Amino acid sequence: MIIVLKNGHEDIIDEIKSRFTETNEVFVHNNRVAIQGVSEDDLNAEEKNAIDLIIDNVPAAVQGSRLFHPEDTVVVTPHSQIGGDNFTMMAGPCSVESAEHVMKMAKVAKSGGATILRGGAFKPRTSPYSFQGLGEDGLKFLRAAADAYDMDVLTEVMDQDHVAMVEQYTDIFQIGARNMQNFSLLKAVGKTQTPVMLKRGMSATIDDILNAAEYIAAGGNHNIIITERGIRTFDNKYTRNTLDVGAVPVLQKLTHYPVIVDPSHAAGHTEFVTPEALAGVAVGASGLVVEIHDDPAHAFSDGAQALKPDEYRAMAQQAFAIRKVITTPVEEKSEVKL
Incomplete structure (x- = not known):
């Protein structure tokens, strides 16, 4: 009640x-x-x-509910404001490959309007023989690159035992799709005040992700960002996952947390990333998180879905233009130039 x-x-x-x-x-x-x-x-x-x-009839995820908290939550980091009337671009390589490479990608990310540099130092891979990340060295490289371009760091934490160590380097914890219901990990990041980007699991319902967010909020951390990154449906032959764009406005109605879209993990193929990114912007997402790489064919992980620098900048320009259109009052729309 x-x-x-x-x-x-x-x-x-x-x-x-x-x-x-x-x-x-x-x-x-x-x-x-x-x-x-x-x-x-x-x-x-x-x-x-x-x-x-x-x-009455209050959902179990009460702290995340708009019934309890009607206003938008805006997550504030040193270089970004996520949620509310803001639109935030997040970009970077899937994996931190070297100090030099992530520095180069930070420059590209910044050139497309990103204020947050993403990159994985610990990588949850389907195969145990795939590249697993550079660990703490990767975090150091990522932090240095972000600081060089006045950006925030977004990186994945995979294990509750790593929370304290990762927190030293990041501005935002990422909880990946595979860990969305790792409740011990959710409780651990919930005890911090570091913002958490929670990705929707591959087969998770709307209620599933809202209740996962509640585990974080129950620990006292209300700096939560929800990410739609595609779900498993009947066919993954042509795309990696199905981007559930309809989930964005539904989540925005149900929760006060910012909702962003990850088109890279939904599409799985570079040619589909930009259209899916723009669809996410069009339905009102508060931001995008995309993967970029200057040589996708030789990327350590997920090269097939990475945008090359020019592709990324073109996508970002279109994304910001669409955001401007959908947030401009109707009487002013005739004056908006794309």
């Missing part, structure tokens, strides 16, 4: 917390109080008198 208090009655919050916290989960956001396992009959007369609205 969520109760919305009348203006001037916020003082009742402390009383509600003292009465219910011992036996129930109680969450507070401004003048809204969510109480798990409580009905209106459990409230006393003073509490009922202070209530403007009662919302």
